[in-house]
Amino acid sequence: MLVAVAEKDLxxxxxxxxxxxxxxxxxxxxxxxxxxxxxxxxxxxxxxDMDPATGERAQELIDE
Structure with a gap:
């Protein structure tokens, strides 16, 4: 199972x-x-779409 965890998530x-x-x-x-x-x-x-870091992290998630 892949579990995606956002680093700053509460x-x-x-x-x-x-x-x-x-x-x-x-x-x-x-x-x-x-x-x-x-x-x-x-x-x-x-x-x-507008923030490069968010776009990169979203793409990493998709790639996994």
Whole structure:
């Protein structure tokens, strides 16, 4: 399972705990930390189109 976690997300720690729980349940987990991003950054089309960093992180997420 791929879990994308935004570095500045207020629920980042909860997302990482979820990954730990999946691993404890015997699941294979890949974590993608999106540097410098906040919650659901990839849904903000304006930011994805206009901000190079947001666009790069969104593309990294798509590529994974």
């Amino acid at each position: 629920i980042r720690d909860t997302n990482l705990e979820y990954c730990d729980a999946l691993r404890a349940a015997g699941k294979e987990v890949q974590v993608l930390i999106n540097r410098g991003m906040s919650h659901s950054f990839y849904l903000n089309k304006f930011a994805v």
